[in-house]
Amino acid sequence: MSPTPTQTEDDVAVIAKRWKDKRGSLIMALHALQDRYGYVPREAAMNLGEQMNVPLARIYEVLTFYNYFRLKSPGKHVVSVCMGTACYLKGAPQLLSQASDALGIAPGETSEDGEYHLQVVRCVGCCGLAPVATVNGELLAKVTGESLAAHLPSPSVSNDGKA
Amino acid sequence: MARMTFADLAARAQARPAVANQPIIRVGMSTCGIAAGADPVFAALNAAVKDRSLDWRVRRTGCAGMCSMEPLVEVTLPGQPAVMFGGVTPEFATQIVVDCAAGKPLPAENRVPGLAELARVAGDPVPAAGEDAPRQYRIVMRNCGVIDPEEIDEYIDRGGYQALGKVLSSMTPEQVIGELKTAGLRGRGGAGFPAWLKWNLTRESKGDEHIIVCNGDEGDPGAYMDRSVLEGDPHAVLEGMIIGGFVIGATTGFFYIRAEYPLAIQRIEKAIRQAKAAGLLGKNILGTEFSFTVEVRLGAGAFVCGEETALIASLEGQRGTPRPRPPYPSVKGLWGQPTMINNVESLANLSQIVARGGEWFSTIGVGRSTGTKVFAVTGKVKNAGLVEIPMGMTLREVVEGICGGTSSGGPIKAVQTGGPSGGLIPATELDTPITYEHLQKLGSYMGSGGMMVMDESDDLVELSRFYLGFCVDESCGKCAPCRIGGTQMLRLLDRIADGKGTTADVATIKRLARAMQRASLCGLGQGAPSPILSALRYFESEFADRLVPEAN
Amino acid sequence: MTDKIQATINNLPVEVPAGATILDAARQVSVRIPTLCKHPDLDATAACGICIVRIKGSNKMLRACCTPLEPDMDITTEDPEIIQVRRTVVEMILSRHPNECLTCGRNQNCELQTIAADFGLREICLDSIVPDLPIDESTHAITLDPRKCITCGRCIQVCQQIQDVWALTFLQRGIDTRIAAAGDISLADSPCVRCGQCSAHCPTGAIVEYDETQEVWDKLLDPDAFCVAQLAPAVRVAIGEAFGFPVGTNLTGKTYAALRRMGFDAVFDTNFGADLTIMEEAHEFVQRFSDPDAVLPLITTCCPSWVDFMEKFHDDMIPHFSSCKSPQAMVGALAKTYYAEKMGLDPAKIYVVSVMPCTAKKFEIIRSKEMRSSGFQDVDTSLTTRELARMIKQSGINFKALAEEQPDHMLGAYTGAGTIFGATGGVMEAALRTSHFLLTGENPERLDFQKTRGLDGVKEGTAIIAGHEIRFAVAHGLGNVETVLTRVREARDAGTEPPYHFIEVMACPGGCVGGGGQPYGVTDKLRAKRAAGLYQDDQAGLWRCSHENPYIQKLYADFLGQPGGEKSEHLLHTSYRTRKTYRR
Numbered sequence A: 001m002s003p004t005p006t007q008t009e010d011d012v013a014v015i016a017k018r019w020k021d022k023r024g025s026l027i028m029a030l031h032a033l034q035d036r037y038g039y040v041p042r043e044a045a046m047n048l049g050e051q052m053n054v055p056l057a058r059i060y061e062v063l064t065f066y067n068y069f070r071l072k073s074p075g076k077h078v079v080s081v082c083m084g085t086a087c088y089l090k091g092a093p094q095l096l097s098q099a100s101d102a103l104g105i106a107p108g109e110t111s112e113d114g115e116y117h118l119q120v121v122r123c124v125g126c127c128g129l130a131p132v133a134t135v136n137g138e139l140l141a142k143v144t145g146e147s148l149a150a151h152l153p154s155p156s157v158s159n160d161g162k163a
Numbered sequence B: 001m002a003r004m005t006f007a008d009l010a011a012r013a014q015a016r017p018a019v020a021n022q023p024i025i026r027v028g029m030s031t032c033g034i035a036a037g038a039d040p041v042f043a044a045l046n047a048a049v050k051d052r053s054l055d056w057r058v059r060r061t062g063c064a065g066m067c068s069m070e071p072l073v074e075v076t077l078p079g080q081p082a083v084m085f086g087g088v089t090p091e092f093a094t095q096i097v098v099d100c101a102a103g104k105p106l107p108a109e110n111r112v113p114g115l116a117e118l119a120r121v122a123g124d125p126v127p128a129a130g131e132d133a134p135r136q137y138r139i140v141m142r143n144c145g146v147i148d149p150e151e152i153d154e155y156i157d158r159g160g161y162q163a164l165g166k167v168l169s170s171m172t173p174e175q176v177i178g179e180l181k182t183a184g185l186r187g188r189g190g191a192g193f194p195a196w197l198k199w200n201l202t203r204e205s206k207g208d209e210h211i212i213v214c215n216g217d218e219g220d221p222g223a224y225m226d227r228s229v230l231e232g233d234p235h236a237v238l239e240g241m242i243i244g245g246f247v248i249g250a251t252t253g254f255f256y257i258r259a260e261y262p263l264a265i266q267r268i269e270k271a272i273r274q275a276k277a278a279g280l281l282g283k284n285i286l287g288t289e290f291s292f293t294v295e296v297r298l299g300a301g302a303f304v305c306g307e308e309t310a311l312i313a314s315l316e317g318q319r320g321t322p323r324p325r326p327p328y329p330s331v332k333g334l335w336g337q338p339t340m341i342n343n344v345e346s347l348a349n350l351s352q353i354v355a356r357g358g359e360w361f362s363t364i365g366v367g368r369s370t371g372t373k374v375f376a377v378t379g380k381v382k383n384a385g386l387v388e389i390p391m392g393m394t395l396r397e398v399v400e401g402i403c404g405g406t407s408s409g410g411p412i413k414a415v416q417t418g419g420p421s422g423g424l425i426p427a428t429e430l431d432t433p434i435t436y437e438h439l440q441k442l443g444s445y446m447g448s449g450g451m452m453v454m455d456e457s458d459d460l461v462e463l464s465r466f467y468l469g470f471c472v473d474e475s476c477g478k479c480a481p482c483r484i485g486g487t488q489m490l491r492l493l494d495r496i497a498d499g500k501g502t503t504a505d506v507a508t509i510k511r512l513a514r515a516m517q518r519a520s521l522c523g524l525g526q527g528a529p530s531p532i533l534s535a536l537r538y539f540e541s542e543f544a545d546r547l548v549p550e551a552n
Numbered sequence C: 001m002t003d004k005i006q007a008t009i010n011n012l013p014v015e016v017p018a019g020a021t022i023l024d025a026a027r028q029v030s031v032r033i034p035t036l037c038k039h040p041d042l043d044a045t046a047a048c049g050i051c052i053v054r055i056k057g058s059n060k061m062l063r064a065c066c067t068p069l070e071p072d073m074d075i076t077t078e079d080p081e082i083i084q085v086r087r088t089v090v091e092m093i094l095s096r097h098p099n100e101c102l103t104c105g106r107n108q109n110c111e112l113q114t115i116a117a118d119f120g121l122r123e124i125c126l127d128s129i130v131p132d133l134p135i136d137e138s139t140h141a142i143t144l145d146p147r148k149c150i151t152c153g154r155c156i157q158v159c160q161q162i163q164d165v166w167a168l169t170f171l172q173r174g175i176d177t178r179i180a181a182a183g184d185i186s187l188a189d190s191p192c193v194r195c196g197q198c199s200a201h202c203p204t205g206a207i208v209e210y211d212e213t214q215e216v217w218d219k220l221l222d223p224d225a226f227c228v229a230q231l232a233p234a235v236r237v238a239i240g241e242a243f244g245f246p247v248g249t250n251l252t253g254k255t256y257a258a259l260r261r262m263g264f265d266a267v268f269d270t271n272f273g274a275d276l277t278i279m280e281e282a283h284e285f286v287q288r289f290s291d292p293d294a295v296l297p298l299i300t301t302c303c304p305s306w307v308d309f310m311e312k313f314h315d316d317m318i319p320h321f322s323s324c325k326s327p328q329a330m331v332g333a334l335a336k337t338y339y340a341e342k343m344g345l346d347p348a349k350i351y352v353v354s355v356m357p358c359t360a361k362k363f364e365i366i367r368s369k370e371m372r373s374s375g376f377q378d379v380d381t382s383l384t385t386r387e388l389a390r391m392i393k394q395s396g397i398n399f400k401a402l403a404e405e406q407p408d409h410m411l412g413a414y415t416g417a418g419t420i421f422g423a424t425g426g427v428m429e430a431a432l433r434t435s436h437f438l439l440t441g442e443n444p445e446r447l448d449f450q451k452t453r454g455l456d457g458v459k460e461g462t463a464i465i466a467g468h469e470i471r472f473a474v475a476h477g478l479g480n481v482e483t484v485l486t487r488v489r490e491a492r493d494a495g496t497e498p499p500y501h502f503i504e505v506m507a508c509p510g511g512c513v514g515g516g517g518q519p520y521g522v523t524d525k526l527r528a529k530r531a532a533g534l535y536q537d538d539q540a541g542l543w544r545c546s547h548e549n550p551y552i553q554k555l556y557a558d559f560l561g562q563p564g565g566e567k568s569e570h571l572l573h574t575s576y577r578t579r580k581t582y583r584r
């Protein structure tokens, strides 16, 4: 579900206004865009570049450099499995494959119905409680395949796509 | 809060915090506590207290360090020592209140060692060797798990901002640098560069403005000391930064924090607002000529942005690719201006060094490794969590003594410090004291404070592959040795892990490793071969066993 | 800090100014350090890791290209470990490179190939991991083959910093880092102005000129085609580099001869077109200068990258632009009209090839409908100097031994004013000479206008003609344009006297001598030598002002009538339009 052009224009104007004159703010502005849509829509990024006076080249070189930014809509529910060292040692690889089986998608993919997105993150700083996963931003500690499954929102539950 | 003056600060230092005449219940509510279920526990406690109209205080606090036992609840009844409960459920939390209100003693279940049993805090005498006293010593984490990080008053009541007051009222920048020099504080971000030298260099560099940056990128997976401090005691870091700003003559400071730490970001932002309202930040701090503003900037998922020149590029709104040094950031950093970049933990030490003196700090630790270091001890360890120890303590004391050995109870196989740029330390070397120099001699390094414990079930070939894979994923791609060398080394390692490698492959790995160490532009590429080299050094047989047998 | 730094390199004492790199210092004492990513024109990107050296006794290695020499450093530039590390890095780079030298545009002319040859690698122990990425030929001016990119970053630096165009970027990171057009669109859709500076600075075949030699061979083979060639000013002083001549040697006569050997039926000179451009442009200038209501400053337009840049990013300057076509376009239009008429040829059968220092000319010839003013496409194909050099080599011609020849004078005779077009400031100087004549009826006493010459990014000066002060500015390298235009805009907005009357802009640093289609390895030293070759040609010429060219006079008398006249307007002038693109 892509945002409409007028919608993005308004959103971008607000974000650009907030950050334009602040130093070191391009990444903050892109964060704001992603917070708004769950990803960075191409048109919005271009629009933002124009309003913040940042070359298109710069916007895209930055967007594609940082792992955090997504260029495609991730789907409604984002499931992240931590693959940091602590979690890795505590069985994150198995957890990831369980999650992958449960959702029927590989890491980095979005399910066809646009409901779920599975991704790998590199440490959320909760290593003492490894393995860790997050569902729509909510942290789950000492996760097992079952506890993760129990936390998956059912497909019908709507959510504005934020991670 | 109204703007504070020197007089207010002095008065706060005099006032002894009133002895609590009401029960205080503290709930660890850092990211990990919340993940383990602290929110409903906190709610249950509040509800139970409210239902009974009790005049009790239920407080949110930061991370006490015993992460594997979260959610943690500490109950202090008037006139009694505090009692810590671990693994608390909402039901159990309610029961604590119910029992207590009914005049019964605190439940006997779920008790875990309390803070006082775990650690001394700055100001307490340092335990002598062999003395049966808490082995941890908390300078950086002195307020973690004690105060409500979202209340500036609680920080001030524990002596917070006294150091800033002291600096602004009675010290010159040179004197502060002198104290730092006496203290011997070295950067806690990894490399261990003497802090006073960096402060001095930046101060002396010419520019249109000076900038201070707090490096809160903490990308080493398995290390979360900085997050914990930012969440548990944000004002301590902020105070360190303000002092730093004054010393180097900066007017602006930036916190660069990884986006994966939303709570840390929220807490530091709140701390900044509170400090501003109290006149401890902004224009004419504490009524002096010194003005200083602080802003928060987020990372966006790039480990390499912890490297200081990459961090600068990122702050400038560019790809986070490192730049050749010199010029060092101290001379030419953010927007070409002299920029001092300090790690979270480095800054958190500052107020104590100023308040208690460099001399005091230098007596903690050993040799050129003075002070304490916070480690995140995780992996196959019984009591995973954060420990802060005086440097010079042995690895064994930390992993076995404080953290209880492996979770399985079996022998330790190895410990890795320094994360993906560090190295494996075999069990046979566990009696090595933790100092910058000793760790380096073992082929590892201090790093930011991750300490990963491996037991016999861990496959070190797989682990080397894991670490290298991380570096390959996180390589910025700027320079050939790291970009291509890392990828090729990973392929060779894959081959060995799959049982298809040859001795020639091992030789090639070593050759690639040397080229990466020598010819990579930044620490990421230079350090990426360390885990595998240390694995080859100490556990070569694990590799040899998987090679295709030589045909001859 | 002292101004001079003393240190030791391979036991040789060395003294350099503060700030000099180890690489600079080593060169000074004739110590060779291999480099791959460093280009003398550009700041070090520090991307390859081949230039590493060590401080004696230390384990750490430093990059010579970007590390300033410090007092008392004791540097070793070669020992077995350094050599092994360098070799290993080269091996790594080759493992991610499609080693297709035999069919590559850079064969025998490639910095990577040379490094590989120097290191004498006989085996690559690493898997080949060449990415599968598509080639971008959308501009028809340059060809971008990202597989061959070694991510040195030179092209990006040129495109972003020097040209201020921001058409190129790196996308993604780590091993997936790749060179691409801004925003991952096609280069043709990007802000690219086709100047080719990226290709001139690329060490490998990842960015090369769009090759059209085969088309030209096909036409030369076609018995029905009447093939004519024209040779741009800057080509004559650069082509020799491909054949071992000293830089800056003027090889006009040999190049004419080579073109005839290759089968061209007539050989013209773009310098003739340059003289004609001056006739039209000086006329236009004098007209505007004498009219208090006319828009000033007048800005030159013979550089297509500059025109494209202006249409994309500075369209408010359109009224300032000279309507004159570029010299090559003028020659093309006349070849299919005037020449065809005089020679009794069917213009449909005339095939015009221009040999240019430039990749953008490949685009200029189709940039608007005015480029078909003869009723046909005025110039059919535009080749770069590098392409011509390759064609000469293919022909097997012994270029060095060729006897010099003359052009076909009708569109080939030229003056010194035409020849200096190839260097930055040349158009301005030539125009000032003829403007003087137009305003006073005589040539200026001194024909040299030194203030127009040299490699400063922006040159300003004043010429006094008939008591009038003519303020001019010359900019080259698109990144330098902003300063000049800002001054113009400020005056315009303030309603004050414009800071200049006449502005020359050339997209490439140094002007066309440093063009994007010229032989590789350009540095300021080379640019200066090539330019010197042109100024020598000017000095040596029989005529040094465009209006003195008898063939130009004949052209006006027999065919065009007046400068700015109706026929000129139709054949020699063009117009501009806004081409909004993605913001830089």
Ligand SMILES: Cc1cc2nc3c(=O)[nH]c(=O)nc-3n(C[C@H](O)[C@H](O)[C@H](O)COP(=O)(O)O)c2cc1C
Residues within 6 Å of the ligand: B186, B187, B188, B189, B190, B191, B192, B193, B195, B198, B215, B216, B217, B218, B219, B220, B303, B304, B305, B306, B307, B308, B309, B341, B342, B343, B344, B346, B347, B448, B522, B523, B524
């Ligand atoms: C790849 C890489 C990642 C790094 N990550 C961090 C980090 O996350 N946090 C940090 O404080 N320092 C990090 N550093 C070290 C910093 O570059 C820098 O030395 C440090 O922030 C300086 O602060 P200090 O002197 O207080 O230690 C990293 C270095 C490298 C090479």
Ligand code: SF4
Residues within 6 Å of the ligand: B304, B321, B322, B474, B475, B476, B477, B478, B479, B480, B482, B483, B520, B521, B522, B523, B524, B525, B526
């Ligand atoms: S070593 Fe790796 S991370 Fe560092 S600059 Fe080179 S490619 Fe980037």
Ligand code: SF4
Residues within 6 Å of the ligand: C097, C098, C099, C100, C101, C102, C104, C105, C106, C107, C108, C110, C111, C112, C113, C148, C204, C205, C206
């Ligand atoms: S770019 Fe150079 S090394 Fe690569 S194929 Fe072409 S000539 Fe060979």
Ligand code: SF4
Residues within 6 Å of the ligand: C102
């Ligand atoms: S150099 Fe080698 S590969 Fe190339 S053409 Fe000659 S023989 Fe063939």
Ligand code: SF4
Residues within 6 Å of the ligand: C142, C155, C158, C159, C163, C165, C166, C167, C168, C191, C192, C193, C194, C195, C196, C197, C198, C199
């Ligand atoms: S041709 Fe010029 S504008 Fe186009 S990409 Fe290359 S350097 Fe940039």
Ligand code: SF4
Residues within 6 Å of the ligand: C148, C149, C150, C151, C152, C153, C154, C155, C156, C179, C198, C201, C202, C203, C204, C206, C207
């Ligand atoms: S295209 Fe050429 S100049 Fe550009 S980065 Fe790649 S190799 Fe370097």
Ligand code: SF4
Residues within 6 Å of the ligand: C232, C233, C234, C270, C274, C302, C303, C304, C326, C327, C328, C356, C357, C358, C421, C422, C423, C512
């Ligand atoms: S100077 Fe440039 S535009 Fe002018 S004739 Fe030469 S190549 Fe053409």
Ligand code: SF4
Residues within 6 Å of the ligand: C194, C195, C302, C303, C304, C305, C306, C357, C358, C359, C360, C361, C506, C507, C508, C511, C512, C513, C514, C515, C516, C517
């Ligand atoms: S300066 Fe010359 S070579 Fe460069 S783009 Fe312009 S016309 Fe072409």
Ligand code: FES
Residues within 6 Å of the ligand: A082, A083, A084, A085, A086, A087, A088, A122, A123, A124, A125, A126, A127, A130, A131, A132, B221, B222, B223
């Ligand atoms: S390694 Fe998973 S949270 Fe740190």
Ligand code: FES
Residues within 6 Å of the ligand: A128, B028, B030, B031, B032, B033, B062, B063, B064, B065, B066, B067, B068, B070, B228, B385, B386
């Ligand atoms: S107790 Fe919370 S981070 Fe460890």
Ligand code: FES
Residues within 6 Å of the ligand: C034, C035, C036, C037, C038, C044, C045, C046, C047, C048, C049, C050, C051, C052, C063, C064, C065, C066
């Ligand atoms: S030439 Fe110095 S790093 Fe490439």
